[in-house]
Amino acid sequence: xxxxxxxxxxxxxxxxxxxxxxxxxxxxxxxxxxxxxxxxxxxxxxxxxxxxxxxxxxxxxxxxxxxxxxxxxxxxxxxxxxxxxxxxxxxxxxxxxxxxxxxxxxxxxxxxxxxxxxxxxxxxxxxxxxxxxxxxxxxxxxxxxxxxxxxxxxxxxxxxxxxxxx
Amino acid sequence: xxxxxxxxxxxxxxxxxxxxxxxxxxxxxxxxxxxxxxxxxxxxxxxxxxxxxxxxxxxxxxxxxxxxxxxxxxxxxxxxxxxxxxxxxxxxxxxxxxxxxxxxxxxxxxxxxxxxxxxxxxxxxxxxxxxxxxxxxxxxxxxxxxxxxxxxxxxxxxxxxxxxxxxxxxxxxxxxxxxxxxxxxxxxxxxxxxxxxxxxxxxxxxxxxxxxxxxxxxxxxxxxxxxxxxxxxxxxxxxxxxxxxxxxxxxxxxxxxxxxxxxxxxxxxxxxxxxxxxxxxxxxxxxxxxxxxxxxxxxxxxxxxxxxxxxxxxxxxxxxxxxxxxxxxxxxxxxxxxxxxxxxxxxxxxxxxxxxxxxxxxxxxxxxxxxxxxxxxxxxxxxxxxxxxxxxxxxxxxxxxxxxxxxxxxxxxxxxxxxxxxxxxxxxxxxxxxxxxxxxxxxxxxxxxxxxxxxxxxxxxxxxxxxxxxxxxxxxxxxxxxxxxxxxxxxxxxxxxxxxxxxxxxxxxxxxxxxxxxxxxx
Numbered sequence: 001x002x003x004x005x006x007x008x009x010x011x012x013x014x015x016x017x018x019x020x021x022x023x024x025x026x027x028x029x030x031x032x033x034x035x036x037x038x039x040x041x042x043x044x045x046x047x048x049x050x051x052x053x054x055x056x057x058x059x060x061x062x063x064x065x066x067x068x069x070x071x072x073x074x075x076x077x078x079x080x081x082x083x084x085x086x087x088x089x090x091x092x093x094x095x096x097x098x099x100x101x102x103x104x105x106x107x108x109x110x111x112x113x114x115x116x117x118x119x120x121x122x123x124x125x126x127x128x129x130x131x132x133x134x135x136x137x138x139x140x141x142x143x144x145x146x147x148x149x150x151x152x153x154x155x156x157x158x159x160x161x162x163x164x165x166x
Numbered sequence: 167x168x169x170x171x172x173x174x175x176x177x178x179x180x181x182x183x184x185x186x187x188x189x190x191x192x193x194x195x196x197x198x199x200x201x202x203x204x205x206x207x208x209x210x211x212x213x214x215x216x217x218x219x220x221x222x223x224x225x226x227x228x229x230x231x232x233x234x235x236x237x238x239x240x241x242x243x244x245x246x247x248x249x250x251x252x253x254x255x256x257x258x259x260x261x262x263x264x265x266x267x268x269x270x271x272x273x274x275x276x277x278x279x280x281x282x283x284x285x286x287x288x289x290x291x292x293x294x295x296x297x298x299x300x301x302x303x304x305x306x307x308x309x310x311x312x313x314x315x316x317x318x319x320x321x322x323x324x325x326x327x328x329x330x331x332x333x334x335x336x337x338x339x340x341x342x343x344x345x346x347x348x349x350x351x352x353x354x355x356x357x358x359x360x361x362x363x364x365x366x367x368x369x370x371x372x373x374x375x376x377x378x379x380x381x382x383x384x385x386x387x388x389x390x391x392x393x394x395x396x397x398x399x400x401x402x403x404x405x406x407x408x409x410x411x412x413x414x415x416x417x418x419x420x421x422x423x424x425x426x427x428x429x430x431x432x433x434x435x436x437x438x439x440x441x442x443x444x445x446x447x448x449x450x451x452x453x454x455x456x457x458x459x460x461x462x463x464x465x466x467x468x469x470x471x472x473x474x475x476x477x478x479x480x481x482x483x484x485x486x487x488x489x490x491x492x493x494x495x496x497x498x499x500x501x502x503x504x505x506x507x508x509x510x511x512x513x514x515x516x517x518x519x520x521x522x523x524x525x526x527x528x529x530x531x532x533x534x535x536x537x538x539x540x541x542x543x544x545x546x547x548x549x550x551x552x553x554x555x556x557x558x559x560x561x562x563x564x565x566x567x568x569x570x571x572x573x574x575x576x577x578x579x580x581x582x583x584x585x586x587x588x589x590x591x592x593x594x595x596x597x598x599x600x601x602x603x604x605x606x607x608x609x610x611x612x613x614x615x616x617x618x619x620x621x622x623x624x625x626x627x628x629x630x631x632x633x634x635x636x637x638x639x640x641x642x643x644x645x646x647x648x649x650x651x652x653x654x655x656x657x658x659x660x661x662x663x664x665x666x667x668x669x670x671x672x673x674x675x676x677x678x679x680x681x682x683x684x685x686x687x688x
Contacts, residue, residue: 063171078504121561126568133572136178141186144519148511 009062013039013055016097020055020104028108043108051111053104061096064136068092068143075147088146092139099135103128173534177572180527183519188579190413195586198467250376258370259343260351261336262288265328269357270297272474277306279360287339289314291332294321299357312339324628325424326448329354330440340431347432348376354449356425358474360388365469369428372464377418379433379461380453383426384408384587387475395482396475398606401599405584411465417512418462421520422453426471433461446628447492454499457517460508467587479609486613488628491620494524524614532611535573542569577601 014036021034021041031050032043039060042052057063068089075085106127111119262280266273273290280288288311292300300313314332321328333352340350351373355361361383369381385407390400414420422429427449434441437455442448453463476482500521503514581600585593620626 058170064174066171067175078501118561126564129568129572132174133177133181136174137182137185140175140178140182144515148515 009057009060010039012062013057013060016060016100017041017055019097020101023101024105024108027105028112030108030112032108041104043112045111045116051116053107059100061100064096065093068096071143072147085147088143091146092143095135095139095142099131099139102135103131106131172530173538176527176531176534180531181572181575183523183527184576184579187410187413188583190416191409191411191583192586194412194415195409195467257285258349258351258373259340259345260286260353260366260370261339262286262353262355263291263329263332263336264288264303264355264357264359265291265293265325265332266295266299266303266357267293267322268295268297269299270295270302272358273299274302274306276355276357276359277303277311280355281307281310283366286310288312289332289335291328292316293328294318324444324446324448326440326442326444326451329442329448333434333441336431337435347435348430350431352429352431352434354424354427354429355471356473358388359425360472361426362470362472365426365471368466368468372466373428373430375462377460377462378464379430379456379459380420380422380463381428382411382420382422382453382463382465383428384411384465384467384470385423385425386470386472388472389475389477392475393477394602395477395479397599398602399475399482401580401584401596401602402606404587405580405582405596405600406603408465408467408470408587409580409583412467414516415464417510417516418464419457419509419513419516419520420453420463420465422449422456422463424449425473429456430461433459436461445492445495446488446626447496450492450496451499454496454503454517457509457513458499458502458506460506482609483613483616486609487616487620490524490528490610490614491617491626493521494614494617494621497521497525524617528610528614529618532614538569538573542566574601574604577603 017034017039018036018041021032021043024030024041024043025032028043030044032041034041035052039055040052041055042050045051072085072089076082107120107123110123110127113119114122260283264273264276264280269276277288277290280286288303288307290300290303290311291314292303293316300315304311304313312335314335316328316331336350336352340347351370365383369383372378372381385403387396387400387403389396391397411420429441429452433456436459439455441452443451445451456463476485500518503509503517503521506514509517577600578597579600580603581597582593584599585591585596591599
């Protein structure tokens, strides 16, 4: 899967672009859309001005996904139960996608409010980097906490027996 | 692109680890301050602080209905937790165990300070010193000090075996006095170690919890005012190590150190092996061994142990190389950690992350940090042509500020934690001292790489830190001196048994202690 994520990141980027088109359209309250085959999403910055953005290999979550995949493979091999590591992987993947969408949304918001040049700088370079680093740190923490959870036998509540007379 | 992904993960991992431990440490500090008893005038009562810091799982037991409380309780519980019975009422008996190798400049004052406790017994292991260590130690406390003499060629093999030799004497004395192992505490002290006032009052109540097998005190550098290097070490010990140790209270996985290390005798006996093994960091090895057996190890913000800091970069480099090598070699514990069902889930995670710090953080970061620094300098040099730096001067400065903020966040955190634990330092000075750690990073990088090199080469010799006399009669730090593991110094060893303790065997060692090589303190 890790090799596939590296070699075939196009579909993942396309999926992210498609998702970004919908998320921005919904939350940035503007017209937005996407061209998944080109891994491009677009939105209306101001009247008659549409901005399109390509999700490059540096911007996709495809590569961020790989370390989690490798860590999960190691944990599944090491631990008696695969449930917790796989749950952690699923959660981390969902959160990574969410994190990247939040970054795209931030760029869209700032480009709409500050203009392309400043908005792109603050949204992409500055806040975008901060969101990625802090978000990834948070996801690593959440992944770790879920991954170490071990399956334990559930304790049944013991019902006290009624005293019976002879 | 690969470098970018690795860099992003390293920064995020480091940030997550730093922030989590810093937050945990601060929460324990806050808890301690809230419960700190005060005197009649509202002043703090020395040595009577709120030393009993509870672990998260217990503290939140009453709030278990909350989701966060449930998760924390689950994380701080083991699959098969060990339930140990309380030892019952009665005072604790403390044995101080002090391994020595050429410590004549400091041993007298150390023993005198330990014997300030009228109940204390001190076992000094003289590891074939060339100087008057044994003589001075015996003179410092006649009657309550036992000198365990070790002779070459069996001596000078490392600190672990020396401690084990002293431990055998303690075991014999405990049997003779019919003391309960659960109520007997063994405290390992370095020859230059000094406990803070009221330290025992802060430490011993922690052992009332029958699951606590060890307590490690925070370490402070006594000569911190002597220059930047000792000050930096003090900041590292207090702002970084001690604060993070406080966070580990939540998991019960505080790491034992070589100085101010308190352990319950019954916990050591349960290991069914020599407590301190022949390795470079026998203290870390013991911590993990106890954790794997389900013992809790904790600490307290109410006491500390002070020691001398080294005053030359070369000595610091040698000292850290040994620590890094021992730390890196401890990675072999991972499979046992992950298969232990007595260790809590959070404990497994914490110790694993701790063991992986040199491998995942220090070594890779030493390269990637300089790569990003190079990129930043290149971009700054021609920032008018690089779009990633922004389009105007303000944006250029903002980009640099962002880089500084992310790169130096650990320095700010450590500086703040340093200040929080000793407010006399002041916030600004604390933060500035935190930035001194940038220099410490370079010593750490070099030490970690040298440790790796030594591991590859199979080199395991060690370096002992020598001491000098201090102006006030205590000791002053000196440079580390390299000592070959196989050095032979001829001459008879003197064994000086103290009254009240079991007589050693005819060769100066307790009967039955077959393993009697090495010794020497760090």
